[in-house]
Amino acid sequence: MPELRPRDAKPFNLFEHVSGRCPACGGPISRQPTQSGQGIEVAWRCDNIAGCPAQLIRRVEFFAQRAALDIEGIGGVAAEKLVENRMISSPLDLFDLPAHQLAALNLGTTDQPRVFGAKNAAKVAAALERARNLPLARWILALGIPNVGETVARHLASVHQSLSGLAESPILRNIVRLAELRARAASVNPRSRRNPPTTETERSQREKEFSALSAEILRIEKSLGKLKLGPELGPVVAQSIIDYFSSEAGSAALRKLRQLGIDPRGGTGQALKGSAMPLSGKTFVITGTLSSMTRAEAADAVRQRGGEVAESVSRKTSFLVVGSDPGETKLRDAEKAGVKKLSEEQFLAMLGVMKQKGESGQTHLPL
């Protein structure tokens, strides 16, 4: 917003400021084309994907986050120190790290040391053990593939059996191929208004190619249609996943997982039918904190019953679940869109959860 800048503000050129080098590793930086391919991204990114310590730190943090493998205890600082001390060179190296070594990790400085601690190290070890058996969706997310977040990871896991299956996925290749064919078909369409054929010969040639393209498009659409893929899984995301698994980082991750004996499974077709899917067709948005479960658990419970969970309120939203300290924006949007608000009690009743208080005092979800 140039109009809000002070009059004497001077232009700032980031590329010149860092001499075209990544401040973390000294590698070259560049700007990538946007996903549409029609522009250039605002952000400058370091090209040294395999060797940049700053990128590795972020990957470790992402790998350990709750929505991915949930390695409680590994956050930004621990990741930074692990990389700085060369204790790991990829997130999967965490599995080779002895607990006593992690416990002794200095999170502070040489002058003011502060160890990671035995209790935290034991928690990390237990979490890593649990992570071995987490479902495919969590592992897909943990890999940190560009453009793959929670939602996309869940979709991918529902139509693939394993990570190696995803790496060689005919589905992803078909999604990319379909986009290419559609673009080609649009450009050769003999009835195109923007680019009409100029001679009869051209028209008949284009007619021929167009009908061949249309037949192949139909064939791929039919095979993809059976899978009921959401709009989240488009050609940009599909290409991003294909690129990841063709890269050195992707194939190294697959090798390492095989070596560790980790083979997460998906595509179990766990979809329940009929009365087991009482929330089918309903979209929920959750705001605030729930007392009986975390938001992630609430979202899982909704999905297990056939419902969907979105990040923001729109007219498509069926219910806004309101916990304590709700977000003003979501409440306002729900008011505007006429979305029904649910208290935590109403939400639990809808899930069919009986308030069974266990020893921990937690409500147990019959999942």
Add this chain to the structure above:
DNA sequence: AGCTGCAACGTTGTACACTC
């Protein structure tokens, strides 16, 4: 007890697909 890191959540910015 104080310090520090992490978890949980909300908000914001960017981008894309779809609809009208």
Add this chain to the structure above:
DNA sequence: GAGTGTACAACGTTGCAGCT
């Protein structure tokens, strides 16, 4: 082409838990 809906990513805030 504009508007709408949604996802991803990054960042800020607050409260809790472990360490010294």
